Amino acid sequence: MYSNNQCGNICHRVDTCALSGAATFVAGIPGAEVLVNGPLWCYFYALRNLEHAKYDMGERFHDCQPDNNAIVYGTEKFLTATLQRLLDSGRKPSLLLVESSCSLSLIGDDLAGIVRKMDLPYPFVTMDCGGLVGGFAEGYTKAALAVIDKFAKEQEQVEPEQKGVNLLGLNDFYYNGVADRKELCCLLEKAGYKINAVPGGGSSLEELQQLGKAQLNIVCNEELGLKIAQHLEKRFGTPYLVAGLPYGLQGTQKWLRKINEVLPCSHLQVVLDECEQQAERLNALGNDYRGLWGSIWFDKVVIAANGTQALCMGQAVRNEWADMGELIVICQHDVQNTYCHMADEVLLAGRDAIKIEGILQNVEDVLLLGSSSEASTLRRRGARFTSCTIAYPAAEEVLLTETPFVGIRGAAHMLQKLWNVYIRSVLDKQVSK
């Protein structure tokens, strides 16, 4: 039964469709390219999403530009012409994903057959992957499973890697995704693990073929990685751990201990010590600012982001970084809330649409950790708020450096952001008096 609660004003939410989710997974493979079998309009919106994180995506993301008659006569001539143009241009992608948009996936074209006929000199994978499949997460997962199914070697064909781990559910196209991915890899390597692969986050097709080598699959963004982990467990028998994202220093220690419990590592203490040293440093530096400005305080904090990120950050923001009267966490995806017990309220976009709409229409004097979607809603109605951008769309802040939000470096980065936004809010209040 269709719940009316799922039907709220879409103006309080932004998600992209499966088309761009699938493209994101494949674009995370070095040298891989994507061909969209769908209207230019859908293509451009997926492209804009990809270009936020990788400026050269226009060269790796193509569209066969079908016209409306393709619904009746099929898309073969458009697909064939575009594939021929790509061949003529001399491009040699490491992998080509050919994906159909929602309406073109309904007309019954044999996508795989059309592509096979072109006798491409490089590997390819085809799928229907438009908005009917779902949102970004559904597309990402679908593409991941298709690539793994087609290319990953059977376990008996690969040598197991001692302390080898795969990181699942990461991608470079989440806000600050590249920096976070690098920090996670760095933490794990310092602790003594060997990163076997990060599917959709920089691993090559050859590395993905060796996915079965890992001893443990670590699910970071649950909305993207859980189904992949379950699939890998079924296929290779590799156990998985839903670890979430390590925000804050205590959060990072907890995250590493959790992984260590399942797959012990050689240098856990080294990283835990580094966390302690960083905590001491941040506390000492923070004392200076506390002396001047008082402790960071917000009457209300609203976090709105991708499911795992929102919950994990919710835990760190209240447990480690700031004091507040109330914490509301808005998740864009439905994930198990094993991460955050600090929130006064956890809401799910879609299911709790009306409540979320009410919050964004009425909230005042709030710190928003979210995207420019929520910020623009507050700004339009003239609400009093301060904000830090932690998710796309991101129009209000410029992000050029690769400083993570997660891990040891991320803890300092986030605390710095919160201090700056707090000091600015105090100053702004003085000006408005």
Add this chain to the structure above:
Amino acid sequence: MGIKTKRFINSRKSCSCSMPGVWRAVAYTDGVVVILHSPRACAHIARTMDINTHYRSLGEGRQEERASVPLLSSQLEEKHSIFGGVERLKQCIAFAVEKYQPKCLVLGNSCVAGVIGDDVEAVAKEAEEEYNLPVLTVDSYGFLDGEYYEGYFEITYKLIERFLQPQEHIPKTVVLLGDSGGPWGHYATEATRLLNAMGINVIGQFPGYMKLEDLPKLTSAEAMVVLGGRGQTHADFDKLTKILEERFGLKSLPGIYPVGWQQTERWLLEIGKLLNCETQACEVLVQERLALRQSLQQFLPVTRNKKTVLCIGRWLMYFHPDAVLGTIKNLELDLTGIILLDAYEEEYRQEMEQALKLHTDVPIYTNFDGEALLHEAELVLTTHELQDKNIKQIFLPMLPKVGTKGEIEFMRVIYRTLCSRHSGGGMIYV
């Protein structure tokens, strides 16, 4: 090798979708709720456009005067491609009526709804009777039967049909027609400034930016001013103005838009004639010429004789080169060549070449034989982003800025680009 552009587009149709057009036609019409009968993500595309508009306004130093109306999606899923999505749409309508109590519902249709064959027209009729409120929908399904403007104009005609009545005209008043970023966007603010300077009042902007209850006021205007250009929508606006002229007696200026300085001069004089304020129009023209000349005095020492190349990859229906050629002439830039990029089919290339030859005798090159020219140029004005990162490019937008302020702003961007001492290239947006 040839010049490479960042985007390769060879499609002549199906470049956009009718649903965002439906949405924009009523996006700020208080009293309306919009439902897109589509997968959820289609509505997010409309939402993304909405967010971009918001920040573009802020970037131009303008604050939107009100928020957009609720936008809902029926959130079609895979199972609806088998069983149909009509029931889902009905539930969504019931929810919208209960939650928002709208005075009018507008339904946009996706390509998915078109392929699965949902009879949205019948659902709209049924809902209209059940809830006793106007429910408007369109014959366009996503990109299947039309593009952005099919959705936009179809809803516009239906609003006219439902909500407008003939009435007495108030002299020296106009209604602005079209979107172009709304009343707080550059086009409407510049047109309003020039009109006010001639003693003409603007009573609203239609469609999209008048409250539903204010729509009947629209026909009290003496005339209408189209916020358009000589691009794709020209014919649609012609049709719209004819309807308003024939049915409600509003005067209009067919096909004259203040894009580029020459057209702005013409626009001012024609508005003066249309609304019997020729003297004021001439006075305003003198003031505007003065403002333009003062700006040119600042810009010319830098812009004069600078080697410039114009790259064009848009079809004539989307881009007429006369305005930019006028700016090049005013700034006394040395136009060394015009390059027609490889996005053209032969027929469209010839059309553009002919249009160019009417205005200039500067040599025209292809993207293969014009490449060397680019590297000698101090400035490239282009309709398509070029991949070569060493080239200093200014992007010519689909919707150029208008009026005197728009022309000065464009010239200022050229001036500042030529003042720049950065060694690398890059793209600059107007």
